[in-house]
Amino acid sequence: MSFKRSPLLLSSALVGAVAFAGTAHADEGMWTFDHLPKAALQKSYGFTPDASWIQHVVQSSARLAEGCSASFVSGDGLVMTNHHCANSCLAALSDKDHDYFRDGFTTRDLADERQCPGMELDRLDTMKDVSGPVADATKGKQGAAYAAALQEVESKLTKDCVGGDDAHWRCDMVSLYHGGQTALYRYRRYKDVRVVMAPEQGIAFFGGDPDNFDYPRYDIDLSMLRVYEGGKPVHTPYLQFDPAGPKADDLVFTSGNPGRTQRGLPAAALAFQRDVINPTVIALYSVREGMLWQYGRESAEHAKQAEDILFGVQNALKSFSGTQSALQSSDIIARRAKEDADLQAWIDADPARKSAYGEPFKAVDQAIALEKDLFTRNLALSMVFGGAVNNVMALVEGANERSKPDAKRHSGFHDAQLGEIETALGAKEPFYPELETALFALRLTSLRQTIGADDALVHLALGNDAPDELAARLIKGTKMGDPAARLALWKGGLKAVEASNDPLVVFVRKLYPSYAALREQMRNEVTAPLHKAQGDIARARFAQAKADGRLDTLYPDATFSPRLSYGTVKGWRKNGVDVAPFTDFAGMYHHATGSEPFALPRRWLDAKGEVNPSTHLDFVSTNDIVGGNSGSPVISREGKAVGLIFDGNLPSLAGDLYYDINNNRAVATDTSAIITALKIVYHEDGLASELINGHR
Amino acid sequence: MSFKRSPLLLSSALVGAVAFAGTAHADEGMWTFDHLPKAALQKSYGFTPDASWIQHVVQSSARLAEGCSASFVSGDGLVMTNHHCANSCLAALSDKDHDYFRDGFTTRDLADERQCPGMELDRLDTMKDVSGPVADATKGKQGAAYAAALQEVESKLTKDCVGGDDAHWRCDMVSLYHGGQTALYRYRRYKDVRVVMAPEQGIAFFGGDPDNFDYPRYDIDLSMLRVYEGGKPVHTPYLQFDPAGPKADDLVFTSGNPGRTQRGLPAAALAFQRDVINPTVIALYSVREGMLWQYGRESAEHAKQAEDILFGVQNALKSFSGTQSALQSSDIIARRAKEDADLQAWIDADPARKSAYGEPFKAVDQAIALEKDLFTRNLALSMVFGGAVNNVMALVEGANERSKPDAKRHSGFHDAQLGEIETALGAKEPFYPELETALFALRLTSLRQTIGADDALVHLALGNDAPDELAARLIKGTKMGDPAARLALWKGGLKAVEASNDPLVVFVRKLYPSYAALREQMRNEVTAPLHKAQGDIARARFAQAKADGRLDTLYPDATFSPRLSYGTVKGWRKNGVDVAPFTDFAGMYHHATGSEPFALPRRWLDAKGEVNPSTHLDFVSTNDIVGGNSGSPVISREGKAVGLIFDGNLPSLAGDLYYDINNNRAVATDTSAIITALKIVYHEDGLASELINGHR
Incomplete structure (x- = not known):
């Protein structure tokens, strides 16, 4: 649950009003896949993602309807996401004899995998700019007539897009830059999602509230799911799993669905917020x-x-x-x-x-x-x-x-x-x-x-x-x-x-x-x-960027739709102390006092002598993420999975409002930790080999 | 206890470092009696206190060693201060059959008055500038030698000042403007202080914590003491009691001992403080x-x-x-x-x-x-x-x-x-x-x-x-x-x-x-x-004012020594609502729900039909006060007592750091409320008549 923040009920007057655009600084931005900051990437990192790299990442990425992100990590429909994204599934499957949320869930073969009730996974298929048809349909209309026309064109576009097959397709009209652009996103829907493996809550959320939104961290906030169709695992593009994980200073990407930002608030x-809302709410809470x-x-x-x-x-x-x-x-x-x-x-x-x-x-x-x-x-x-x-x-x-x-x-x-x-x-x-x-x-x-x-x-x-x-x-x-x-x-x-x-x-x-x-x-x-003013501001900013030919430096506010962010594996300086980018298994065992919430599960204590203590566990990077990115894969420039986003550090909590490269850090579990855990702690050799080989 | 704030233990690094000077704006300042802002007073209020007015106020004012202020209000040694300044006395005199703190304390004649254990009252007698001798004694000295020389001259000056009679005299060397000036204050000491009358805690602190540091208020935060020497009441100058209280927009003074300010903090x-100390402390508390x-x-x-x-x-x-x-x-x-x-x-x-x-x-x-x-x-x-x-x-x-x-x-x-x-x-x-x-x-x-x-x-x-x-x-x-x-x-x-x-x-x-x-x-x-830098700043500011001939617009930081402040009886605007300067008895009864801390004492409920509901109870004024001013008399331009300071409003809590005439308000009990309470609620006609007539 560490990355699902409580809804900010209290600042209602300021919520949802702005959805326009930020002009990106280094590593900043949650970019739509059809509008990546290629020039900036080339300049900062000497890397330009080509069409096949982009398509591969898009098709390997997924969104869970309940507010998380995920990725395919084998050609046999295996999906990686966070433990806290599968909590409700694990709870639903539990009974008086089994607490899968607390004790974890393991399988030996496909027959052991169990369907998560109500869980749906969507994979982006195509993106289309429909600004033209939308503008035509609403031209000259105001107020209720405008709303009705907008609803009518949305209904028509999405209906045509689904093509009568809403069992397999879902289409969303996405308003970007506060109406500066409108896009139609088509997703492939999957409604048979089964849980394959989940570790214990005690390692997924090791450190509990004291460590939540903090770093160093020692969590394996993982769950493995598998997507089925017609009773068989699906075969889709997938991210090859890199069991070595990233190195310090590596360029890394995250592909996910950031929920909501207000990057242009006046x-x-x-x-x-600083002088009235936050102090009042913090004191009351x-x-x-x-x-x-x-x-x-x-x-x-x-x-x-x-x-x-x-x-x-x-x-x-x-x-x-x-x-x-x-x-x-x-x-x-x-x-x-x-x-x-x-x-x-x-x-x-x-x-x-x-x-x-x-x-x-x-x-x-x-x-x-x-x-x-x-x-x-x-x-x-x-x-x-x-x-x-x-x-x-x-x-x-x-x-x-x-x-x-x-x-x-x-x-x-x-x-x-x-x-x-x-x-x-x-x-x-x-x-x-x-x-x-x-x-x-x-x-x-x-x-x-x-x-x-x-x-x-x-x-x-x-x-x-x-x-x-x-x-x-x-x-x-x-x-x-x-x-x-x-x-x-x-x-x-x-x-x-x-x-x-x-x-x-x-x-x-x-x-x-x-x-x-x-x-x-x-x-x-x-x-x-406020809403009206903020809309005017957003549209003016978009028009200004367009007039100046700067649209390629502008990214839209987050809308819980697929985005790519880029950054570097890198620590930061916290309260005058340098925080290293990686933690390792030795640190985890040092962190374990045996008292809640610092008590490691039995299996982890038993495995202490068998794991290499210097194996990386978690890492931080400068990627620009917010709530909704939970479960996002961290991807190398080679297009491989090197980590699993599960949290942000404390300063990144201001990511709704702005991005600060000096302090904001995304927190991920390292793929090397996942492989080590599967092999040594859980003896899930089949799953480990599926990840390494890309198929069962 | 409402005005005795908890010591600010936590900002220790910033505490006690600055004691220099603020340049006064309208109504701002805690002025020493030998350096009053006469020009500003004349300009703003058309009033210039003459020597006899000043001497009268000085000699009618007093300080309680435990951290409060007070005033003589009859020629027979009667002293007015706050209920919360006599708490420890009332507790010490209580026994298993009497809780004088909770239930109040009344007397019918002198024989009923009881000595407060350990209580001392000091009355300022003379002030002397000793900057010269101190400068001579410490000239050219540094570090330990400076400290030793300073201690030596202080010891000599205060010893000479006391003149061997420390039963009757107390002398303090007071460093003003962070050493820009040094003064020698001689006080007349009184060690036989008896309690004459105290109301119930339920009216002295009516409203409890919810109302503390807030306004409108409905408190009679009063205690009456009497100073004795040789077993007899002393006879000193005193403030004549004005049973009518002040009117809105009246010029009023407070004479008291503000404890500590840091008005020149960089x-x-x-x-x-704003960005780190206060938020952290507020969250923890x-x-x-x-x-x-x-x-x-x-x-x-x-x-x-x-x-x-x-x-x-x-x-x-x-x-x-x-x-x-x-x-x-x-x-x-x-x-x-x-x-x-x-x-x-x-x-x-x-x-x-x-x-x-x-x-x-x-x-x-x-x-x-x-x-x-x-x-x-x-x-x-x-x-x-x-x-x-x-x-x-x-x-x-x-x-x-x-x-x-x-x-x-x-x-x-x-x-x-x-x-x-x-x-x-x-x-x-x-x-x-x-x-x-x-x-x-x-x-x-x-x-x-x-x-x-x-x-x-x-x-x-x-x-x-x-x-x-x-x-x-x-x-x-x-x-x-x-x-x-x-x-x-x-x-x-x-x-x-x-x-x-x-x-x-x-x-x-x-x-x-x-x-x-x-x-x-x-x-x-x-x-x-920090201490060294702040001292340098303070002395530079003092030197600059001196060089510019502006010393008369400068007041020293508070040092728990006698000061005069001036201001106007006046409300303010709180959260978009105008707050009137006076409360009355009708408001008090409306405020009383019967549930703690809004339960009035029995005697007050019984008196409801007998008091004039429009009688003023408490009032606010723009006077510049801080902790230590508890028990200060509010004085009219005629030199009469019209009120009794017992609190400040919430914005005035920043008075340690700066004064804001728009929002800071001193909170006082009206003398008309005191007379009404004594006569109608407590049937203390003797005491009421002593106040009105100035003698027993």
Whole structure:
């Protein structure tokens, strides 16, 4: 789970607004395969990928629908990805006698391989620029007519592309450079994906949270899958496995699907993240971390109850803290301010541009000035609605939204989306009243602390109760921990919600109008103007690069579609200490204290005398990656697999916002470690030989 | 306790280094009484304090040795200060049948007044500039010879000043403007201070931590003392009590003893606080807050155990967060960078100045570059030594230091200071093994999280244990919770410490060499060069002001000696909302939910129908105050008492570093509230009449 970050729910006003472009510096960029920075690569590394190299990498790469990347590593359909990308499969296959997630999964022949329920793997087949047809279809249209025309052309293009065979093909329209370009990507779909091998969680995530997003690391975050069709392994192009791994200073590539970046955020928005959003969120999450830490110490049962939430909080904390630390220590904001000013000057220099793009930076400043006043209040109030309370908010909000015509509802509550909410409400998630009470009481305390005891909202929420009293009473009295009760209320709609006497429903219903009004104000006066301004900025930047003939130095923001990044195997300097690029098995054994999360699995302890201690285990490189790249192969200039991406270091957590070659590092497991583990620790000689020979 | 901030132990490298001068802007400044900004006052307020006004205020003001300010408010020795300044007195006088801290203390006549053990009150008598004699005595001397000469002249001057009567007089040499000036302050000492009246903690600190350092407030943070000599109340000048309180926009003064400011810190040091120190400390303390919050929820006993530490952590968090928020939202760092550059240019313009002051800003940059590498490691390690572990560190460090000759020991361990350590080690402080274990385990976890599991120090500390295992074993096995055991080891010296088998002593002994080495490096390579550079900067700034004839616009950094500040009764704008300057009794009753910490004492609830709801309760003003000003009187231009300082708002917490008239506010209890409370709530008509009439 180390690379799947918690969704950044809290900066909603700034999320998803920008998807345009960065002008690449050395090693920077997540490049589409039809638009690689060949000149820069030749200049920096004396290497130009030719058409066959590119096609080979594209066809050997894959995407897992659940948010990971992967690669084919044998001609018999063998696929390499991360352990944390196969967690849900391993959990689903486990039973009361087997915990494959914890203890690993091994097979001796094809018959032992087991299908991962619901897992789909997509392999990019073709890319096509459809900017022309899209522009033609939407020409001169505005607002709803524009949206309808866009939806119509998308529907037609993807339907033609799939050609009636959606069992084998999937087609996505991908908006690049914030609409500067539109592409149609066709993927070959594979729906029979089986697990072949997975190591123990104890080595896949050795070091746990203390090591998460950090380096040196000693993890083999691996799972091996196999893709079948018609009951037989498929035969596709694949990356030859290099059992030697890379060397320091080698040029390496990663092929994967980075999820989302905002590389062109205006300086004012970056400063707002640094000065307001991140400090507030980090403080609130840190308190929650301490609370959950102590809760987990109280008993084994409490530890089990709190484990997942604590991990999620720690994961989010690392993400926010890493971003914050990078924003604080770099000059990115000053540089961006200059870029912003330059772009505005370019806009201002031409009346046509002025009329097309206006003064977007002024609009950003105005929206953020207002957000400064609203942010803390909105955040504190939003944070009240977590856990069980969150489900009740979905009920109350859903009931209100559903009573409106579809077109007037807020995003997330359209008819087509209601199934998803219903599934979530009906999910049999554990409900621990003690933990719910503690978390709810803390959230209420934070609300009061953050916006002040005199605030009307606080009076409305708490009345004359202390936070702990109120939380205890509501959680004790509610039936909303029961999925059946939630579904009944969901099905009953607004009438049932308004008639409910459930104390938690009554509480949420009471706060809902204030909450809805505040969110409405945020939406209309902050998010919408920011979104519009950021779109104008993105399009202006794209137009400027096009006009200057610089489009080849520009890469689009990440969109969870296939991209190539390049870089060097290289350490960095952390807190005044040089960090070497490689770790080895000796380091792993030194790192193992025997206490969780530094306890190695039995098999690894047993193998200590048999492995060469200087065998490389993990390495870092300057490749530009973000969440979604989990499971990406690291590829040599010869087109061979030399590693497996599974994490980024702390500074790379600011990779959503910008790339810093001095500090950002991608973290990978070395192929030499994978071969050594398979041969010596797991005695999986067949699998090792398949990797080395490229076939079974 | 709301205004006594926790000592800022953590920024030790930056502490105490600067004590020079700020150039005052409107309402800014903590002015010595012999150097008031008369021109600025006349210009802004059309008011010039004359000699008798000044003398009257000086002689009516007082300082409490434990770190508070106070004032005489009747001719019969009646003194007004904060409730939180009399906490230790009220606790000491309490017994199993009386909790005067919680329930308040009232008297009907002099015979009921009870002496506060150990309390001393000092009243400034004379101020004398002794810069000349000090310069003569130290002329041409360097290093140890300089220090010896300085100590000799200080000893002589203060001895002469006391004139053999140290029962009645106390004399302090005060270094102002970082040695730019030296003054000799003579105080009249009073050692028989009795408590006359104190309200309940529930109204003195109504709103508890949620309201602490915030505003609107509804506190009567008052205690009344009386100074005796020879068994009789003393008769001194006093501030006439104005039972009407101030009006909005009134000019008001505070007379008090601000503790410590660093108003001239170089921009690089401010940026280091903003970017490194504050975020790190806030995150670590927030986790601890959450942990203690949950610990306190586990049982009434746990709540009691954790209460004081939790309050300390929350208090420190507010302090750091307030400072951080101010540093982030203001342009102080950019402005200071310009001032720094201007000062260096002034130095560079003259060879004599260049040779006198050198390049101090470059030296600051170098020291901070190194501190960046050492800070986190040093902080994480220092934080391991808290609670019981801290006592053991004092034993181990003390034993090592005492084995050196006095002159070679580190500050804090000279012969003259050993008594203080011994007293602390022998103190019967509660020792709760469960709480000690939880805190120790969390500290060890933070250590590992902060500097990484592979760090040699982490290996040394944890070995193969998980933090919780180690903490539990050491706390369970130690005898160091017992003051007698600690004292025995202290008396046994290095030999006893080295021979001890106590597991906690063994643990600390093992870490001590690394800890000592790291601190030594911090001291020599960070603190000392910073201190020297900051001294050079301070003296250059003073010399520049002198040369420019601008000394009258310069005030010295706070030194816990008597100062006057001036300002206006005025609200401010907080999170986009205007905050009015006054609160009233109606607001207080609205604020009272009945749940802690918003539960009013019984007497206050009973009086609800009898008080005029629009009577003013608390107010804010623009006066420039910091910690140490607790208990300062607020004084009208007529020289009357109109309020009682007890807190600052959140932005004012950055007052150590700079003053911002738009946001910093001093928080005071209104004299009209005090009179109303005494008459209507407490039926203390005698005391009310003494205040109004100026005598009993």
